[in-house]
Amino acid sequence: MLFSPYPKTRREELFDRENELKEIEDAVRRGERLILLLGLRRLGKSSLLNVALSELPNPSIKVDVRKTYSEFSSVNRYVIGKMLLSAMGAKRKLLEEAKIFLKRVRGISISGFRVEITSKEFSITELLEALNDYGENAGRVVIAFDEAQYLRFGGATRYDGILAYAVDNLENLTFILTGSEVGLLFDFLKFNDPEAPLFGRYHHDVVLNRFSPDMSAEFLRKGFEEASFPVTEREIDDAVRELDGIPGWLALYGYIRATRNLGHNEAINEVLREAKSMIQTELSRLFAYSPRYRVILKGIALGYSKWKDIKDYLTLKLGYINDSNFSKLLENLVKSGYVEKEGGEYKIPDPVLQRIFRE
Ligand code: ADP
Ligand code: MG
Incomplete structure (x- = not known):
């Protein structure tokens, strides 16, 4: 399936x-x-x-x-x-x-x-x-x-x-x-x-790259057809926008929707909820190592994208940290793929994670 x-x-x-x-x-x-x-x-x-x-x-x-x-x-x-x-x-x-x-x-x-x-x-x-x-x-x-x-x-x-x-x-x-x-x-x-x-x-x-918007839509159409579950083009478009070509989220959305017979918005919310618990498990080791990781991710999710701005946000929330320790934490998040660095700016490449960390 x-x-x-x-x-x-x-x-x-x-x-x-x-x-x-x-x-x-x-x-x-x-x-x-x-x-x-x-x-x-x-x-x-x-x-x-x-x-x-x-x-x-x-x-x-x-x-x-x-x-x-x-x-x-x-x-x-x-x-x-x-x-x-x-x-x-x-x-x-x-x-x-x-x-x-x-x-x-x-x-x-x-x-x-x-x-x-x-x-x-x-x-x-x-x-x-x-x-x-x-x-x-x-x-x-x-x-x-x-x-x-x-x-x-x-x-x-x-x-x-x-x-x-x-x-x-x-x-x-x-x-x-x-x-x-x-x-x-x-x-x-x-x-x-x-x-x-x-x-x-x-x-x-x-x-491996994410699916293009066209491919994402095609994947959803094909999957819903296979599950004999009726959806509208508008819902497909919306899901494609929300889940940004990441097959794991697209499949989860389709699976939840088709098996639990949910409406579009409910299914998106369920994806977020499930994603949240997956992330907790995935990141538990990192978070146990330093509570700062969570705050850095939140700062980036809120839109702080420059090294200095993210550090200021972290300092505001959790107090002083020296530059090299901060850089190390940020670098670890980049190395583990949760954060991406592009042209001196940091961002969370996965839109679902971004939404979760923003909360
Ligand atoms: P990764 O190993 O990169 O984390 P997985 O292979 O575990 O990714 O896939 C994540 C989820 O997305 C799984 O539920 C999988 O079934 C689904 N998935 C990934 N790629 C595809 C694909 N090309 N077609 C259908 N489902 C896919
Ligand atoms: Mg894997």
Whole structure:
């Protein structure tokens, strides 16, 4: 269903994104080893990734790093190893065929379709080497890390180093990394730092943008038609204006409206309400770290767009803060994608969030 409020997994449920899908498929076919799928939250990265993996003829495994991190509060090698192995366990054919290579990996045991880590000898690198050997005949193995910026919390496990080794040496592997927090992802990967393992490595970036107003309207029309729910063109236009081409909000609006049989305004209000609780969860870590983040977001949402004006607003609300600490907080919001900086001005790129923070 086009409006289903979960990441899509099948081509039929994904509206458009044909070019991006083709771009990913072509890059894998060409043998590119590192693909980044970038874009704000709710633009459909996970959906596109799922569909791409399901359409590709290649064997593939995926780990949702954000979910893993929130579940285990860590992404050390045992945790990520466990997720990789369980993703493999869910793919019978892959596991069956890769078994003979996996047997050589120290510290894991395979029984039936269960693969487990059994000792401290386990290393991610060895696991990747085994998958690379498997890929030699089976075809390039695609390994996807959704919301890969969370790999920076690996502690002693340095995923940037592991990735660099794999990209340089394991020619039958392709990594696809997605990231909503694009600044944080690049901080972690450090392609421009001569001291960093991934310095200068080639990466193919696929950037997801929001839907144009025409495409947004088309998406809503198609979704409502599929749900056999009658709406007017005026309502469509209004929703397109309010939700500004962000597929996640458009789908949520359509879903809420069609399933709960709501009027247009009620549905928009429900989207705002749901969005508010999603944001609370998403930002809880940041807000726990400093209450100033919330006030900065509010200031920007209210229209303060210059560094100095935002700082003055924050000072007025919460008292003195020095310049460099303020800059750090603001920079973190930019790196995590909640705020955008353009020509010396700061703004919140997501209109739904802007409305929520303004309150
Ligand atoms: P991201 O991973 O970028 O945060 P998701 O893939 O989770 O985004 O998508 C957010 C929501 O929007 C999901 O409910 C998903 O079903 C919907 N969605 C995103 N892109 C599309 C699309 N192209 N067609 C239909 N629904 C989409
Ligand atoms: Mg996602």
